[in-house]
Amino acid sequence: MSIAAKKRVFASPASLTDNKFHFCPGCHHGLVHRLAAETIDYYDLSSKAIGVIGVGCGVFLYDYLAIDCCESPHGRAPAVATGIKRSNPDSFVVTYQGDGDLAAIGTSEIIHAANRQESITIIFVNNSVYGMTGGQMAPTTLPGQKTTTTPAGRQPVGDGYPINVAELISTLKGTAFAARVACHSHTHIRTARKAMRRAFQAQIEKRGLGLIELLSACPTNWRMTPQQSVRRLEAEMINTFPLGTYKDF
Amino acid sequence: MTEKQLLKGSVALAQGAIDAGCRYYFGYPITPQNDIPEYLSAALPAVGGVFIQAESELASINMVLGAAASGKMAMTSSSGPGISLMQEGLSYLAGSELPAVVVNITRSGPGLGGIAPTQGDYMQATRGGGHGDYRLIVLAPNSAQEMYDLAGEAFRLAFKYRNPAMILGDAILGQMKEPVMLREALSPPQNSPWALSGAKDRQPRLVKSLYLKDGEMTVHNLKLLDKYKALQEKEVKVEIDCPTRCDLIVVAFGSCSRIARTAVDRACLQGLKVGLVRPISLFPFPEKAVREEAQKAGRVLVVEMNTGQMLEDVKLACNGNSEVYFKSYPGGAVPTPEEIEKEIEVIVGKGGLRHVNSS
Amino acid sequence: MGRVAVKEERCKGCGYCLEVCKEGNLYLDSTRRNRSGYSVATFSEDKVCSGCALCAEICPDVALEVYR
Structure with missing residues (x-):
């Protein structure tokens, strides 16, 4: 039977453009982009969504999502998103930030945006390393993890401990939704899809800030094959960053 | 409606911004400019606007950036140390070609300095201040009336040239009370063709300052230069x-x-x-x-x-x-x-x- | 019976889809490379595909479409 006679059961979401991702092989940013696009389509938000893009590997989001987008300075996406949402309350505002952007330079902005109960959605990609700048230590780098700036492995005393963002943000009263999910298997991806919807739903219902943290692989900067990297994600990252929903409205 | 009122310079400036159509203020307290946020915290909600006391000047200027990207008239105000923190956002505003007004009621420096009137931020204001090859529009009032008038003019120029504008004042101008003639209030701007509002019945829009492809940034810098030349030709006061x-x-x-x-x-x-x-x-x-x-x-x-x-x-x-x-x-x-x-x-x-x- | 269509120019040969396919319907064809130089995932026509779409679900590059 030819393809023409069959029913398409899995296709690229409408809000995703045809542009080929610039990400490295095995990197999960593309998957997170797809989940975001799927969720935009699910809630029919493409005509009112505004993406606010942090600095990092996700900075070209506008090439891939067919929505209005605004770049923001490193770490400031929640502040930019606040300005957009407050001046345009009918829009749907979603930030896309990495671990360096959100959990290092942008800790102040994310905490206070949550604390003000801003109705914005935060997509937070945690791959435990600085990707775009070439593999330096991130605030989420695991103890002992070698990076280009922790050549002997991260020593918590002195280099700091990994920061658990979903738990941290869930403690703030203005947070409506905070969850951590993973991208490395189809079962985890299904859970991630559900969590992404809740993070969007929080804004749709004006309940407050919704944050989804996605554990992702960065094979290039982990110096691993894609297969090794998903095994590391499963075996090591989840221990430090337990999966789960920490706040749900 | 036009009327004469006895106003403090800071209040005249704040009211001038509202009368120009500004409805969004994001700021962080610092002496000697607190009269501006204090006045706007009541005056803006009264006209359907938004006032946010942000967690820092970094957040303030980026909230301004967000509102500006939405095509809205937005402003912030601060003084020396706070303006230094805003330089990152000012550079992004200039690079992204977004209109906004930033008020610097200066204090002496460097460092924490003092709160007495000074003009030590002239270089920072007129040379761009942040990273990259850009300029701010900088206006310097010398009376409460000009604090009022130039607030409006700063917004007009910022929107005409899609460039951030700064008002450089000091504590004398901020605290001094003088009669001010108020003008007819203008409505906030509507539907700028570059503003982000959601891609309804149109192609998606993008506000950005990142130009990585060969030669792109040169083209962008020259475009900005044309703007600064036009300002030099047409807008000298x-x-x-x-x-x-x-x-x-x-x-x-x-x-x-x-x-x-x-x-x-x-x-x-x-x-x-x-x-x-x-x-x-x-x-x-x-x-x-x-x-x-x-x-x-x-x-x-x-x-x-x-x-x-x-x-x-x-x-x-x-x-x-x-x-x-x-x-x-x-x-x-x-x-x-x-x-x-x-x-x-x-x-x-x-x-x-x-x-x-x-x- | 299902069928997988590979958008070869999107594929980077990470191999995630190969691992997830229970029937082993996908393989990396080392004799062919796309314009970016990657060996691309290739659908084996001669095996049975249930059309479960797990391969497409796990693909980080949205390179697979599944028909059933």
């Missing part, structure tokens, strides 16, 4: 009051120009031939006016409440063709009219210069 036969021009801006005005008036009453050139737009700097008047008089006295910042622009304008003198009042020191008058007398002599070549 300067007050010139020089007698036809003039031996000396005094150049001063902001609150300092008020004191210089008194000194120049007194010198003229003595019979001295002295004029005043007051830059109102610091960028674009009134280079032509300063050059021409300086050339006619042959001598220039720059008076600033800093160690010599606008002085450099005056020297560039004169290009070595006039004698340039400087009287400095840094660190919160404020000149008296007598001091400036005395300086004028030292330069032109108590009886004035004899015009050897005059008919």
Whole structure:
């Protein structure tokens, strides 16, 4: 039977453009982009969504999502998103930030945006390393993890401990939704899809800030094959960053 | 409706912004400009606007960036140390070609400095201040009326040129109460063709300042340069009051120009031939006016409440063709009219210069 | 019976889809490379495909479409 006679059961979401991702092989940013696009389509938000893009590997989001987008300075996406949402309350505002952007330079902005109960959605990609700048230590780098700036492995005393963002943000009263999910298997991806919807739903219902943290692989900067990297994600990252929903409205 | 009210400079500025159509303010407290956020925290919600006290100046300027990206008139205000923190956002606003107004009610520095009136942020304001090759539109009021008027003008220019604009004031201007004539209030801007609002029935829009492809950034820099050239050609604001036969021009801006005005008036009453050139737009700097008047008089006295910042622009304008003198009042020191008058007398002599070549 | 269509120019040969396919319907064809130089995932026509779409679900490059 030819393809023409069959029913398409899995296709690229409408809000995703045809542009080929610039990400490295095995990197999960593309998957997170797809989940975001799927969720935009699910809630029919493409005509009112505004993406606010942090600095990092996700900075070209506008090439891939067919929505209005605004770049923001490193770490400031929640502040930019606040300005957009407050001046345009009918829009749907979603930030896309990495671990360096959100959990290092942008800790102040994310905490206070949550604390003000801003109705914005935060997509937070945690791959435990600085990707775009070439593999330096991130605030989420695991103890002992070698990076280009922790050549002997991260020593918590002195280099700091990994920061658990979903738990941290869930403690703030203005947070409506905070969850951590993973991208490395189809079962985890299904859970991630559900969590992404809740993070969007929080804004749709004006309940407050919704944050989804996605554990992702960065094979290039982990110096691993894609297969090794998903095994590391499963075996090591989840221990430090337990999966789960920490706040749900 | 137009009416006259007795207003503090800071309040005049805040009301001027509202009357220009500004509905969004994001800021962080710092002395000596707190009258602006305090006034707007009540006045903006009353007209359907939004006031947010942000967690930092970094957040403030980026909230401004977000509202500006939505095509809205948004502003923030601060003072020296806070303005330093905002430089990141100002650079992004300039790079992303977004309109916004930032008010600097200056305090002396460097560092935590002092809160007395000063003009030490002239360089930071007129040279861009943040990273990259850009300029702000910079306006320097010298009265409560101008605090009101230039707030509106700053928004008009910011939107016309899609470039951030700064109002450079100080505590004298912020605290001084004067009668202000209010003008007819304008409506907020609607539907700018570049504004983000959600891609409904149109292609998605993008606000960005990242240009990585070969040659792209050069093209962008040259586009920005065209804008700065157009500002230089069309938007220079300067007050010139020089007698036809003039031996000396005094150049001063902001609150300092008020004191210089008194000194120049007194010198003229003595019979001295002295004029005043007051830059109102610091960028674009009134280079032509300063050059021409300086050339006619042959001598220039720059008076600033800093160690010599606008002085450099005056020297560039004169290009070595006039004698340039400087009287400095840094660190919160404020000149008296007598001091400036005395300086004028030292330069032109108590009886004035004899015009050897005059008919 | 299902069928997988590979958008070869999107594929980077990470191999995630190969691991997830229970029937082993996908393989990396080392004899062919796309314009970016990657060996691309290739659908084996001669095996049975249930059309479960797990391969497409796990693909980080949205390179697979599944028909059933």
